[in-house]
Amino acid sequence: QVRLVESGGGLVQPGGSLRLSCAASLFIFRHYSMAWYRQVPGKQRELVASITSGGTADYADSVKGRFTISRDNAKNALYLQMINLEPEDTGVYYCNSPRHNAWGQGTQVTVSL
Numbered sequence: 001q002v003r004l005v006e007s008g009g010g011l012v013q014p015g016g017s018l019r020l021s022c023a024a025s026l027f028i029f030r031h032y033s034m035a036w037y038r039q040v041p042g043k044q045r046e047l048v049a050s051i052t053s054g055g056t057a058d059y060a061d062s063v064k065g066r067f068t069i070s071r072d073n074a075k076n077a078l079y080l081q082m083i084n085l086e087p088e089d090t091g092v093y094y095c096n097s098p099r100h101n102a103w104g105q106g107t108q109v110t111v112s113l
Contacts, residue, residue, distance in 0.1 A: 002027045002102035004095045009107030016085050016111070022078040022095030022104060030073035032099045036080045038091040038109070045094065049080060062088070085111045 008020040020036070035050040049069035051057045057069050068081040078095055092106040 002097055002100045004097065004102055004104035006093065006095050006104040006107040009093060009109045011110045011112065012085055013113055014086060014111055017081070017083045018085065018109060020080040020082070020093055020095075020107060020109075024076045024078065024095075024097070027097070027100060029071075029076040032097055034069075034071060034078045035096045035098060036069060036078070037094045037096055038089075039094065039106075040091040048093070050098075051078070082109075085109075087111045 003025045005023045006020060008018060010018060012018055031053055033050060033052045036048045037045045038048050039045040047060060048063055049057060049059045049067055051069045051071055059067060066082065066084045070079045071077065082089065090109060090111050092108050094106045095104040
């Protein structure tokens with residue numbers, strides 16, 4: 001069964017940065033597109049960024065220019081570098097394998113003074 005484990009969340013002030021990581025296992029990571037989602041209480045989970053197996057990235061308009069998704073296929077790892085964070089970026093961030101409909105447990109990101 002696919003396993004995804006996120007890490008790297010935390011509390012940061014507006015304008016700050018965080019780097020999220022997702023450790024993937026039990027599937028051939030390099031073959032599949034991956035994605036990051038986030039969810040705020042009371043709202044639907046939203047797609048933040050995605051990356052194909054070949055490394056082509058796509059972003060939600062709200063994070064373009066501030067977030068960078070990347071992957072290290074040798075380490076079976078997915079990353080999300082976030083800069084210039086805003087309070088609206090607060091939420092639980094999830095790593096996702098669309099092909100497997102697999103999710104991690106999530107990592108909390110809070111942007112606040």
